[in-house]
Amino acid sequence: MIPLRQEWPESLARRYREAGYWTGETFWEFLQRSAETWPEHTAVTDGQRRWSYQQLLQHAEQASAAFLAAGLNPGDRVVVQLPNVPEFISVVFGLFRAGMVPVYALPAHRMTEIAHFVSKAEARGYVFVGKHDNFQYADLAAALLADKTSGLQVTVDIADWAKQGGPSASEDLVLRKAQPPAKVSASDVAFMQISGGSTGLSKLIPRTHDDYLYSVRASAEICQLNEKTVFLAALPIAHNFPMSSPGFLGVLYAGGTVVMASAPSPDVAFPLIEKEQVTITALVPPLVLLWMKAVGLTGNGAETGSGAGESGRWSKATLSSLQMVQVGGAKFMPESAARVKSELGCELQQVFGMAEGLVNYTRPGDPEHLVIGTQGRPISDADEIRIVDEQDQPVSEGEVGQLLTRGPYTIRGYHNAEEANQRSFTDEGFYRTGDLVKMTPEGYLVVQGRATDHINRAGEKVSAEEIEDHLIAHPQVFDVAVVSIPDQYLGERSCAFVVPEGEKPRPVALKKWMRERHVADFKIPDQIVFVDSLQTTAVGKISRKQLRAQLRDKHLQSLSG
Numbered sequence: 009m010i011p012l013r014q015e016w017p018e019s020l021a022r023r024y025r026e027a028g029y030w031t032g033e034t035f036w037e038f039l040q041r042s043a044e045t046w047p048e049h050t051a052v053t054d055g056q057r058r059w060s061y062q063q064l065l066q067h068a069e070q071a072s073a074a075f076l077a078a079g080l081n082p083g084d085r086v087v088v089q090l091p092n093v094p095e096f097i098s099v100v101f102g103l104f105r106a107g108m109v110p111v112y113a114l115p116a117h118r119m120t121e122i123a124h125f126v127s128k129a130e131a132r133g134y135v136f137v138g139k140h141d142n143f144q145y146a147d148l149a150a151a152l153l154a155d156k157t158s159g160l161q162v163t164v165d166i167a168d169w170a171k172q173g174g175p176s177a178s179e180d181l182v183l184r185k186a187q188p189p190a191k192v193s194a195s196d197v198a199f200m201q202i203s204g205g206s207t208g209l210s211k212l213i214p215r216t217h218d219d220y221l222y223s224v225r226a227s228a229e230i231c232q233l234n235e236k237t238v239f240l241a242a243l244p245i246a247h248n249f250p251m252s253s254p255g256f257l258g259v260l261y262a263g264g265t266v267v268m269a270s271a272p273s274p275d276v277a278f279p280l281i282e283k284e285q286v287t288i289t290a291l292v293p294p295l296v297l298l299w300m301k302a303v304g305l306t307g308n309g310a311e312t313g314s315g316a317g318e319s320g321r322w323s324k325a326t327l328s329s330l331q332m333v334q335v336g337g338a339k340f341m342p343e344s345a346a347r348v349k350s351e352l353g354c355e356l357q358q359v360f361g362m363a364e365g366l367v368n369y370t371r372p373g374d375p376e377h378l379v380i381g382t383q384g385r386p387i388s389d390a391d392e393i394r395i396v397d398e399q400d401q402p403v404s405e406g407e408v409g410q411l412l413t414r415g416p417y418t419i420r421g422y423h424n425a426e427e428a429n430q431r432s433f434t435d436e437g438f439y440r441t442g443d444l445v446k447m448t449p450e451g452y453l454v455v456q457g458r459a460t461d462h463i464n465r466a467g468e469k470v471s472a473e474e475i476e477d478h479l480i481a482h483p484q485v486f487d488v489a490v491v492s493i494p495d496q497y498l499g500e501r502s503c504a505f506v507v508p509e510g511e512k513p514r515p516v517a518l519k520k521w522m523r524e525r526h527v528a529d530f531k532i533p534d535q536i537v538f539v540d541s542l543q544t545t546a547v548g549k550i551s552r553k554q555l556r557a558q559l560r561d562k563h564l565q566s567l568s569g
Contacts (some may be wrong), residue, residue, distance in 0.1 A: 009130050010424050012085075012197035014214045016378070017437070021195075024126040024416040029390060030218035032194045035104040038221060039065060039260065046235060046263040052094045052256075054268040059094055061263075064101075067094075067174055071102025073185035074175035075133070079162050082107030082190045087125050089113040091140045091267040092245045093206050095166050097256065098174075099135055100199070102508060107190025108133070110199040111212065112246040115140060116468075117147055119526035124209045126158050128424055129200060134160055138167035186560030195216040200423060201248060201363040209474060212423040213363050220252065223417040226387045228258035229368050231288070231332075231357070237264030238329070240281060242272035242287035243467070249336050250290050250362040270488035274302035278326050285329040290359070292337035294497050297344060300351040303327065306428040328353040332372075336361065336383075337467025338499040339455045345380040358383050360455055364439055365418025368390060368453055382452035383445075394438060395447060410459050411445045412438040463492040463502050468530045470502060474520075475531055479504060482521050487542055490533065491560040501534035501545060505542065505559050512538055 016024070024030045030347070033041075047062040059067060080086065087101055088110045090096045094320040100191070103110045111129045125131065134152060137143040149163040169175060192198075194217040203208040220336075231254045233239075237258040241249045250281055251257055256266040267284045269277050272295050280286065302322050333352060335345070336359035348356040360383035362366030368384035386393065395409040396402055402410035414420075414437050421429045432440050444456040463470040472490040479488045492500040506518070515536040522532050542559070 010096060010343050012200075012214050012423065014197055014216050014219070014419055014421070015476060020416075024218075024222075024390065029222045029416040030452070031221070032218065032251075033221055034192055034194050034217045035101065035198055035221070035296060036189050036192075037103075039068065042263060045518075048181045049263060050265045051260060052097055052266045052268065053284065054092075054094055054270070055283060057094060058543075061260075063205065064094075064098060068097035068101035068105060069185055070174045070181075071095075071098045072189075073102075073181050073187070074188070075102060075106050075108060075164065076184045077178065077180045078133075078164055080106070080108060080133045083109070085109045085111055085129040085131040086114055087111045087122060087129065087131045088246070088551075089115065089117065089122065089145065090135065090137055090166070091115045092241050092270055094268055095137075095169055096268075097260075097266070097275065097377070098100075098244050099166065104192075104198065107192050112199065112201050114202075114244050114246055115526070116244070116249070116528040116530055117163055118528055119151060120472050121209065121528060122148060123155070123158060123284070123543075125202070125212070126152060126160050128212055132160065133164065134165045135166065137309035139166050142511065156346065159508070163302065177549065182453055192217070194221075200255075200323035203363060203422065203469075209471075211285050211425045211428050213419055214389075214421075214423050215419070215461075219365075219417040219419075223365075223387065224252050224254065224257045224261055227252060227369070228262045230254075230371060230387065231258065231334075233258055233262035233264055235263035237262055237288060238267060239264060240267045240269055240284075240286040241278060242269045242277050242295070243337075246469075248361065249334075249359065249467075251373065253334070253336065253359050253361055253367050253369075255290065274299060274322055278302070278322050281330060281398055282326045287329060288332045288334065289330070290334040290336065293335060293340045293344065293499055294466045296333065296335055296340070296348065297497060299333075300344075300347060303351060316568060323371045324351075324353050327353055332357055334359050337458075338464045339383065341550055342380050350369055358452060360384055362441060364441070366413045366439075367417075370452070376447070378450065378452055382448060383453065383455050385450070385452045386413075386415070388415060391418070392438070393447070393453075395445060400434070406446055406448075408444055408446045408456050411441045411443045411453070411548045413441060414438045429483060458492075463490070464500050464503060465530055465534075466498045468528075471551045472494060475502060475504065475533060478522050478527060478531075479506065479518060479533075481525075482513065482518060484509050484511060485518070487560055491540055493535070493560065495534075498534075502531075503535040503537060503560075504533040505537050505539050507539055507541055 043065040045060040046059050051061040051064040052059050086108050086425045100110050139284040197214040197215045201213040241250050259266050303324050330354045334357045358370045367387050370379045370384040392414050394412040442459050444459050445453045475490045476488050479485050485505040490504045493503045495501040519532050
C-alpha cells in the first residue's frame with residue numbers, strides 16, 4: 009500500500025508551528041473539545057432530528073465501533089459517499105476516532121468515479137446509504153465488492169442508522185466502543201478530498217489534521233462565527249466549500265448549529281431557514297440566482313407573509329434570519345453580486361478557494377466595490393501568492409496572470425500521482441492553481457478564468473479530456489473536442505463538438521451512452537454540435553488547448569451573429 013504523506017520542508021513546518029498556525033490538535037480532539045465546551049447545545053439537525061454536541065460525540069463513538077466491528081482497521085482508507093444527513097458528520101468523526109482515513113466522494117458520482125477512488129486510494133471500505141434521490145447505492149456497493157480486483161473488502165450501509173438511532177447494539181460493538189481512540193499525529197493525513205481535475209479522473213488530495221484545522225479555525229474567525237451561528241449546509245457536504253470555508257467544521261469549532269438540507273432548492277432550503285433561523289449559508293452562483301428569482305413581491309406589490317407567495321415565489325420574510333450568503337465555486341458576476349443585499353436581504357461574502365488549499369474571502373465590513381467586484385484576499389499572512397505569465401515570470405502590477413500559491417494549508421503534492429505532481433507544483437513547492445487572476449491594490453484577487461482545459465459547471469469542476477475520452481469510445485464518434493461555453497445560469501456549460509464516424513448519432517443517444525458508462529450527471533455534455541472535422545494547422549498539428557479555444561470562439565461568434 010502506498011503510504012499517505014503530505015510533507016512541508018522542515019523550515020516551513022517549524023515556522024507554521026511557531027506562528028501558531030499548526031497547533032498539534034487532531035480532528036477527534038477537535039470534536040471532544042467542542043463537546044466539552046457546549047455539551048447540550050444543538051450541533052446538527054436536519055429539521056427533524058436534533059443532536060447536541062454530546063450526542064454527536066456519542067454517535068461518532070458508536071460509528072467508530074461499528075467500523076471496527078465490520079472488519080476495518082486503523083490506517084484503512086474508506087470511501088464515504090453520503091448525502092447531506094447528520095450521519096455524514098458522525099461517520100467521518102467515527103473514522104477519525106478509529107484512526108481511519110475518509111476519502112470523500114459526492115452523491116453524484118457513479119461507478120466510474122467510485123471505482124477510481126477505491127483503486128487510487130487503495131481503499132478497503134465504502135460507506136453509503138442504500139438509496140438516495142432515486143439511485144441505488146446498494147447496487148453500486150455490491151458491484152464494487154463483486155470486483156475482486158478492486159481491493160474493497162467492507163461496505164457499510166447507514167440506511168438503518170437513522171431509524172434505530174445508530175448502529176445496532178451487539179456485544180462486539182459494545183466492546184469496541186470502549187476502546188480508546190486510535191493514536192494519530194496531527195501531522196498525519198486525516199482524509200483525502202478529490203480535485204477538480206483538468207485532465208482525466210479526479211486526483212486525490214491528502215490533507216493533514218494540522219493544515220486543515222488551521223484553515224477551519226481561521227475561516228471561522230474571519231467569518232465571525234460563534235455559538236449563535238446557524239449554518240445551512242445546502243451544497244453537497246463533501247465539497248471543500250461547505251466543509252471548511254468555514255462550513256460545518258467551522259461551525260462546530262465555534263459552537264454553532266449545522267442544518268443539513270437534502271437539496272439546495274428554495275422549496276427545501278427556505279422552510280429550513282425559517283424554522284431553524286439560519287444565519288449563514290454557502291452557495292454557488294447559479295443557486296444564488298435561483299434564490300433571488302424565488303424571492304419576490306406579490307402581484308399587487310405587497311410582500312407576502314411567511315411561506316410561498318404568488319406564482320410559487322417566496323417572501324423575503326422567510327429569509328429574515330439570514331445574515332450572510334457566501335458565494336463561491338465559480339466567479340460571481342458583479343452585476344449579480346450587486347443584487348444580493350436588496351433581493352435576499354442579507355450581506356454577501358465572496359469566497360474563492362480550492363480543495364488543494366488556498367482560500368480567499370471578502371471580509372465583513374469591506375467596502376462595497378471589493379465585495380461586489382473581487383473574490384477576496386487570502387486567509388493568512390503566510391499565504392504566498394505569485395501571479396505569473398506562461399514562462400513563470402511575474403506579471404506587471406494589476407495584470408492578469410496564472411495564480412501560484414503555497415502556505416500553511418496548501419498541499420505540496422497529490423496522492424499516488426507522480427505525473428500530475430510534476431505538472432502542478434513548481435520546484436519551490438508552489439501549487440499551480442490553473443486560475444487566471446489579477447490583484448487589486450488592496451491585495452484582493454479578481455478571477456478572470458481558467459488557464460487549463462477545465463469546465464466550471466455550477467461549481468463542479470469537469471475535465472474536458474475526461475468527457476472526450478468517454479465520447480470517443482462511441483462507435484459513431486470519429487473525433488471530439490469539448491469546450492466551455494459561458495452560461496448566465498451555470499457560469500459555464502459544456503459543449504461537445506463531435507466528428508461522426510459514418511451515420512451521425514443522435515445527441516440524446518450520445519448522452520445516454522455516457523450515462524450508461526456510469527459517470528456523474530454533471531459530466532454529461534450540455535450541448536452537442538456535429539462538425540465535419542476539427543480544424544488543424546497546415547502541418548496537421550494543433551494542441552488540444554488551441555483547438556478547444558478555436559472551436560469555442562467560432563461557436564460564440566455564430567451564436568452572436
